[in-house]
Amino acid sequence: MEFWDTGTHGVQPPLTPDAVRDAEKVLGVRLPEALLELLRVQNGGTVVDSRTAFPVTSATSWASDHVPFDSLMGIGPEGGALTLLDTPYLVGEWDLPSPVVLLCGDGHTWVALDYRECGPDGEPSVVWLDADAESELPLAPDLRTFLDGLVPADRFD
Incomplete structure (x- = not known):
């Protein structure tokens, strides 16, 4: 399955090694290679x-059989547009667990890299966070597994 849409909403300038180093410093974690490749x-x-x-x-507050991953x-x-660098602010604003790196969400719900088990230098799992319901659901043991599991949303009602 192709990953990126051709639209420009949320697209940042081309990624540089300096930007990655700065982001990892701000976020306090090592970002997974699967994320950096994308x-x-x-x-x-x-x-x-x-x-x-x-x-x-x-089931989640979103649906009984899937969670969205639209961006x-x-x-x-x-x-x-929101970026990974907004994670520290958003975690505080929405009272989310930490350390995580938010990948996609709308404030109420998020898909995030979860560093709580692996530590800042480990390979994070992927988790669904629901701020309103104060709940979470493990999605995948790592980002590559999560990405490999993505499907077209029209498979669901």
Whole structure:
């Protein structure tokens, strides 16, 4: 499945090694290579026409069988769109667990890299966070597994 949509919403300037180092310093974690590979192709933006989802076996506030993954935040401060660098502020604003790196969300719900088990230099798992319900759902043991599990959202009702 193709990953990036052709739109420009949320797209940041091309990723540089300096931007990665700065982001890891701000976030206090090592970002997974699977994430950096995607961001080197396009630094954030909409995912395949914003119709992508990850199947789940436990119901969430979003749906009984999937969670959305319509975009991926990039690294950078451009254009007023949220970026990975907004994670520290958003974690505080929405009273989310930490340390995490938010990948996609709307404030109420998020898909995030979860560093609580692996530590700042480990390979984070991927988790669904629901700020309103104060709940979370593990999605995948790592980002590559999560990405491999994405499907077109039209597979769900």
